[in-house]
Amino acid sequence: MLWLETNKDGSGRMQLGGSLTRQAENDNVTITESSPHVANIGHMIEDMENKMRNTLNEIYFGKTKNIVNDLRSVRSLGDEAKKQADARAIADAMATLRRPKK
Numbered sequence: 879m880l881w882l883e884t885n886k887d888g889s890g891r892m893q894l895g896g897s898l899t900r901q902a903e904n905d906n907v908t909i910t911e912s913s914p915h916v917a918n919i920g921h922m923i924e925d926m927e928n929k930m931r932n933t934l935n936e937i938y939f940g941k942t943k944n945i946v947n948d949l950r951s952v953r954s955l956g957d958e959a960k961k962q963a964d965a966r967a968i969a970d971a972m973a974t975l976r977r978p979k980k
Contacts, residue, residue, distance in 0.1 A: 880934065898934070900926055 882894040902925075907918045953961075 898930055900930060902926055 880894070880896050880898070883892065885891045902922060904918070904922055907913075909915050909918065
């Protein structure tokens with residue numbers, strides 16, 4: 879279960895919630911007095927919790943960060959338009975140089 883809520887001046891109010899269910903089996907466990915059943919279950923729970931946390935971090939938060947970074951522009955629109963115009967001019971100049979001479 880995950881619930882995250884923020885309310886800041888810079889980013890506004892955000893609410894995020896969800897649940898994730900996973901199931902695992904481990905048949906290679908030997909139950910002894912020094913390694914009882916409850917201890918083995920505890921290790922499996924910790925392993926699954928770490929896997930779920932990593933999955934959430936990589937997929938959800940990583941993807942959200944990529945989207946926000948793609949949407950946010952550090953440069954002004956005028957600078958971006960100039961950059962695109964310069965790139966087109968360079969591409970046109972290279973295309974002119976590649977044309978075979980007659």
